Amino acid sequence: MGLFDIFKKKNKQNEEKQQSNLSDEENKSSEKVTNDDEKDVSTEENQESASKSVEETATDENKESEDNEQHVENDGSNSEESVDQDESNEDEAGETTETADESNDDNQEKFTKGLEKSRSTFGEKLNRLFANFRSVDEDFFEDLEDLLIESDVGFDMAVNLTDQLRDEVKLQNAKNKDDVQNVIIKKMIDIYDENGNNETTEINLADKGPSVILFVGVNGVGKTTTIGKMANMYKQQGKKVLLAAADTFRAGAIQQLDEWAKADNVDIVKKEEQSDPSAVVYEAVHKAKDEDYDVLFVDTAGRLQNKVNLMNELAKMKKVLTREIPDAPHEVLLVLDATTGQNALNQAKLFKETTDVSGIVLTKLDGTAKGGIVLAIRNELHLPVKYVGLGEKVTDLRKFDANDFVYGLFKGLIK
Numbered sequence: 178m179g180l181f182d183i184f185k186k187k188n189k190q191n192e193e194k195q196q197s198n199l200s201d202e203e204n205k206s207s208e209k210v211t212n213d214d215e216k217d218v219s220t221e222e223n224q225e226s227a228s229k230s231v232e233e234t235a236t237d238e239n240k241e242s243e244d245n246e247q248h249v250e251n252d253g254s255n256s257e258e259s260v261d262q263d264e265s266n267e268d269e270a271g272e273t274t275e276t277a278d279e280s281n282d283d284n285q286e287k288f289t290k291g292l293e294k295s296r297s298t299f300g301e302k303l304n305r306l307f308a309n310f311r312s313v314d315e316d317f318f319e320d321l322e323d324l325l326i327e328s329d330v331g332f333d334m335a336v337n338l339t340d341q342l343r344d345e346v347k348l349q350n351a352k353n354k355d356d357v358q359n360v361i362i363k364k365m366i367d368i369y370d371e372n373g374n375n376e377t378t379e380i381n382l383a384d385k386g387p388s389v390i391l392f393v394g395v396n397g398v399g400k401t402t403t404i405g406k407m408a409n410m411y412k413q414q415g416k417k418v419l420l421a422a423a424d425t426f427r428a429g430a431i432q433q434l435d436e437w438a439k440a441d442n443v444d445i446v447k448k449e450e451q452s453d454p455s456a457v458v459y460e461a462v463h464k465a466k467d468e469d470y471d472v473l474f475v476d477t478a479g480r481l482q483n484k485v486n487l488m489n490e491l492a493k494m495k496k497v498l499t500r501e502i503p504d505a506p507h508e509v510l511l512v513l514d515a516t517t518g519q520n521a522l523n524q525a526k527l528f529k530e531t532t533d534v535s536g537i538v539l540t541k542l543d544g545t546a547k548g549g550i551v552l553a554i555r556n557e558l559h560l561p562v563k564y565v566g567l568g569e570k571v572t573d574l575r576k577f578d579a580n581d582f583v584y585g586l587f588k589g590l591i592k
């Protein structure tokens with residue numbers, strides 16, 4: 178059964194529920210637009226509500242582009258911002274002890290909730306497009322192309338998709354609003370499916386001896402947080418887990434990982450600030466081997482000073498690792514921040530050229546209207562998204578499930 182069949186089945190099961198949700202949403206949405214003075218300040222509640230006013234959407238987008246700039250500025254800099262982040266992380270790490278390993282149902286619910294923002298914005302835009310629908314003409318396809326580009330499915334994919342949709346709409350002789358809408362969503366799911374062949378979302382573990390998982394990515398994307406979440410997950414599975422604080426660029430980074438180690442109740446190898454990251458890795462890999470650890474997580478600095486330096490630093494770490502464990506690292510996970518949209522894609526291209534990335538962890542999907550980035554990663558990089566971050570808590574890490582994801586993204590849109 179293909180993804181689309183599964184999707185159709187799920188969709189059918191939820192059809193009634195969705196349709197009532199949809200009309201609820203429409204009601205809420207019109208209430209909101211007329212209710213400008215009662216502006217909602219609680220983000221929690223905003224996320225709860227599947228519909229938002231046009232003004233709020235615009236604010237979110239501004240916030241996201243600010244975030245973008247921040248990340249670029251943060252590369253290599255030791256800003257106050259980062260220190261604040263560390264502190265909030267300590268709090269999270271300290272109070273959370275639950276396991277991230279949850280049931281399937283819960284998984285789907287988590288995706289559906291986490292993608293609320295992507296869906297409502299993407300969905301709202303699509304609904305607005307269809308509200309102005311007169312006929313399937315060139316203007317319509319141009320607007321659709323713009324919408325897809327804004328949702329960060331990627332420029333090439335947006336153009337490609339629009340071309341295919343023109344043909345498909347003609348072929349199906351779709352003329353009315355609902356037909357066209359269905360053709361479009363079905364086609365998107367088909368394309369998503371096509372690009373995802375032969376991918377595994379499993380973390381590659383060693384058959385024997387310690388598995389080494391290296392985390393790379395620019396500053397602020399969520400590497401340390403993801404390690405904290407994932408270490409907890411493996412610990413809960415009964416594995417012996419070791420962390421290596423090889424982001425030695427600033428003391429805050431070492432301390433942040435240390436807090437996670439304490440919260441997860443796992444061991445850590447750390448040295449003082451500015452030590453050679455490879456020296457940390459050296460000590461960690463020896464300890465992992467000598468003391469029979471199952472998994473070693475290596476946190477690295479995300480400085481993008483220049484490609485050559487980055488490449489050299491990662492190559493040096495790898496050399497130290499392979500001397501002890503020939504097939505290490507077993508995974509090189511590139512962490513990307515979904516809120517940075519196309520910027521994340523550019524980072525991914527650079528890291529892909531620099532080192533053998535084996536998978537992606539896409540973080541902060543809970544806080545973005547740019548969930549379309551998953552489609553772009555799939556389409557342009559052909560790298561599997563293995564895990565996604567849907568919040569800051571230790572339990573907010575989920576194994577990526579394409580079906581749940583597409584379902585979460587488009588839920589409420591298919592009629």
Ligand SMILES: Nc1nc2c(ncn2[C@@H]2O[C@H](COP(=O)(O)OP(=O)(O)O)[C@@H](O)[C@H]2O)c(=O)[nH]1
Nearest residue numbers: 262396397398399400401402540541566567568
């Ligand atoms: N909302 C949300 N925040 C996240 C997620 N993952 C990480 N963060 C936050 O992003 C910030 C940077 O994370 P950090 O792990 O320090 O990034 P690093 O520099 O790559 O190690 C922290 O405030 C984290 O709590 C996520 O999935 N969702």
Ligand SMILES: [Mg+2]
Nearest residue numbers: 400401424430
């Ligand atoms: Mg870090």
